[in-house]
Amino acid sequence: MLLDASASGLFPIAPTPFTPDGKIDEGSLDTLIARYLAAGATGVTVLGIMGEAPKLEPEESLAITARFIAGFGRLPVIVGVSAPGLAAMRWLARAAIDKGAAGVMIAPPPALRTDDQITGYYRQAIEAIGADIPFVIQDYPLTLTVQMTPKVIRQIVEENPSCVMLKHEDWPGLEKISALRAFQKEGSMRPISILTGNGGLFLDFEMERGADGAMTGYAFPEMLGEVVKLQKAGERDKAHDLFDAHLPLMRYEQQQGVGLAVRKYVMMKRGFIASDAQRKPGSALSATARAEVDYLLSRLARHDPRAAI
Structure with a gap:
């Protein structure tokens, strides 16, 4: 089933579980899939920024993709295929679709600055991977440093019929969601799905502005x-x-540089993965930071028993 503009709900961004010696933890991949499905996921995204995708060999990336596709059955799996070169992007995109992926996610490279550079890049990327593959725009200026205005996003959507979703991670970005939905309402942009990231930090109001769901980790x-x-x-x-x-806890997890370490630590404590290891180069939590997270979990457990670890 290919991705389309009706996608909604919860699409977790999956971390890549590693053993302490840096190997992919296949057992934790299966556990992660089972826990996401139990959490009510309506789809999943793999090989994102928080999935440590640049640290993976191409064959590893494809093996992880295939395992999630098999585990999620008929639910859509989106694969992050962003790469410095379009040849590598094309290889992974075509290989993932051949395995049964529903679509791919493409982030703009950090060097892009002007509107023409951004829209031109997406035209070239879609020409490379093929217009038959549904794709997601990843708009994450805090990390990627590329500023996409609502008009630029509209242009990408209108120029590329295979664009079916925006992963919205601008900050602040609530007005951007409202602007895009206004374009849709007035008929100047066709409908697309909008799922939001940023660790869920603004999900409460993003939903009220017109988001269709969450795509974050x-x-x-x-x-x-x-x-x-x-x-x-x-x-x-x-x-x-x-x-x-x-x-x-969400705020603590959003710290630049240690956010993935916090996320993996909590997921390890919750039994989603066996180890919080990152593949090198990676960060690790200090004993003080782990104690702070444990404290936040104990406070959260007063309101949500799932945090009572």
């Missing part, structure tokens, strides 16, 4: 999925109450 994916469902059901206060309880 916060260590409690169940909460993300529940906030999405509550907002869609009009249960605004319940959604914010649940979200607010998790906000201190």
Whole structure:
């Protein structure tokens, strides 16, 4: 099943589990898949920035992709294929689709600065991978340093019919969601799915601005999925109450440089993965930082029993 503009709900960004010696932990891949499905995932994204994709060999990337496709069955698997060169992007995109992936995610390279450079890059990327592959725009200026205005995103969408989704990670970015939905309402942009990232840090209001769901890797994916469902059901206060309880831990996880270490540590404690190891070069939490996370978990457990680890 190929990805289309109707995609919604919870698409966790999967970390890549490693053993302490840097090998891919295949057992934890299976556990991770099972836990995501139990959390109510409606799809999944692999080989994203937090998936340590640049540290993987091409064959490893494809093997991880195939394992998630098999584990998720008929649910869509999106594969991050961003690469410095279009040849590598094409290889992984075509190989992933051949394995059964639903679509691919493409981030702009950091060197792009002007609107023409950004739109031109996406034209070239789609020419390289093929217009038959549905793709997701990854808009993440905090890390990628590429600023995409709503008009630029609209142009990419209108010029490339295979664009079906935006992964929205601008910060602040609520007005951008509103602008894109206004384009759609006035008929100047066709409908696309908008899923949001940034560790879920703004999911509460992003849903109210017109997002269709979450595509991020916060260590409690169940909460993300529940906030999405509550907002869609009009249960605004319940959604914010649940979200607010998790906000201190989400904030801690969003620290630049150690965010993945925090996420993997919590996921290890929750039994999603066996080890919080990162493939080198990578960061690790100090004893003080681990104690701080443990404290935040103990406070969260007063409101959400899933944090009682």
